[in-house]
Amino acid sequence: MSTDYKFEGWLGHDSKSVEGNMKWGEFEPKKWSENDVDIKVSHCGVCGSDLHTLKSGWGETPYPCCVGHEIVGKAVKVGSNIKHVKVGDRVGVGAQSDSCGECIDCKNGDQNHCSKTTNTYGDKYKDGSGKSYGGYATYARHPGAFVFQIPEGLDSAEAAPMLCGGVTVYSPLKNNGCGPGKKVGIVGVGGLGHFGVLFAKALGADEVVGISRKATKKDEVLKLGADRYIATDDDKDWSKTNARSLDLIVSTVSSGKMPLDGYLALLKVKGTLIQVGAPDGGELPNINAFTLIGGGIKVGGSAIGSPAEINEMLKLAADKKIHPWIQKRPMKDANATVVDMEAGKARYRYVLCNDE
Structure with missing residues (x-):
């Protein structure tokens, strides 16, 4: 026609x-x-x-x-x-x-x-x-x-x-229990990640933590509504200081060089990390099996x-x-x-x- x-x-x-x-x-x-x-x-x-x-x-x-x-x-x-x-x-x-x-x-x-x-x-x-x-x-x-x-x-x-961008983070937040009583981390506060902060707050999470490389983003991320901020390049011993503090992490980072074991250390026992960022070639860092076993951690993915x-x-x-x-x-x-x-x-x- x-x-x-x-x-x-x-x-x-x-x-x-x-x-x-x-x-x-x-x-x-x-x-x-x-x-x-x-x-x-x-x-x-x-x-x-x-x-x-x-x-x-x-x-x-x-x-x-x-x-x-x-x-x-x-x-x-x-x-x-x-x-x-x-x-x-x-x-x-x-x-x-x-x-x-x-x-x-x-x-x-x-x-x-x-x-x-x-x-x-x-x-x-x-x-x-x-x-x-x-x-x-x-x-x-x-x-x-x-x-x-x-x-x-x-x-x-x-x-x-x-x-x-919005639904790519909304879906894993909703499907993995983001809401009252939960503490949620968003890795990579950019085009995807800033939606993660906004929707985690809208879904009623008790605490939302922005996680990115540099401390220079801290003020922006807090202004978005995050309760705390972790700068993995600038905060000394960040994974130990914040160990076992989060129920759920959504990772928007598209890099095969991300400190994935450090992110997993932030999860409480039986916590969950959902990967939504997709690096060229699809490669992610290796995960230590004892990290998963020791914390009963679940790692998954989500598509749009x-x-x-x-x-x-x-x-x-x-x-x-x-x-x-x-x-x-x-x-x-x-x-x-x-x-x-x-x-x-x-x-x-x-x-x-x-x-x-």
Whole structure:
């Protein structure tokens, strides 16, 4: 079915695109079906996953690729099979565009763990309808099952990074008992980690501890709402001083050189560490078996969040008036924004804007 608008965006054509070499151009979205929604993009968050993909850090990227999976905008075309969205609604799409809908994980509401998932960009739809393209663009087309209503009271620019960055930490916090009576640590207080502090507080944790390398972030992290701060490079004997003080740790760090055994030492007996950061190549430091055995510690992982969890998180954010720390950038400045993101300049999440 023809449209009166073009799908155009910032396209990465090779691994050098992460150096500010994306090119603006037209692309062909997936073939339209009555299960789809077309979105006029107003805002798109900039995620670390965008950088990994642009440089083929997680495997060879199928160039050309338009990244961006924290998409918010207006629904301009809605398939006849979609009942929860209508034309004109303010909607969003996160890191997942589709799942098989038939496996045991999908049927259990764990669509984010479907083995036949389709990512929001740089992936092929399993029904042969084409390749997925993200939100550094004018328009985006995605299956309606992964298109979400943005609640009243949530600013579009603030909602956008919640759709990946927010739910990536909300899901493991919620699923591992974050709430009253719990003491929670967030490792790596950046684009992901600052959401961890905000959502751990919103879920009612008794104490939230920000954990990062340098003491220079301490004032910012406390201002976010953390009760304490640990600087692993600057605080002497930090793992011993804070030993067995936390029930749950969510690690957002994407580094194979993180002091993982030190983080595990912070856990109480039978405590849990959940890893959400994904280093290039996927390698993590070795874990001493006696560290696990001695404390009865559990180590696990978590991937984004299910559709139900995304809706739940958005409602919590609206109800609790959660405001992530964002920096708006014009969509035309996407290349410079990616370079600044790679250089670690974000405080704490860049959002590309088409309408501001």
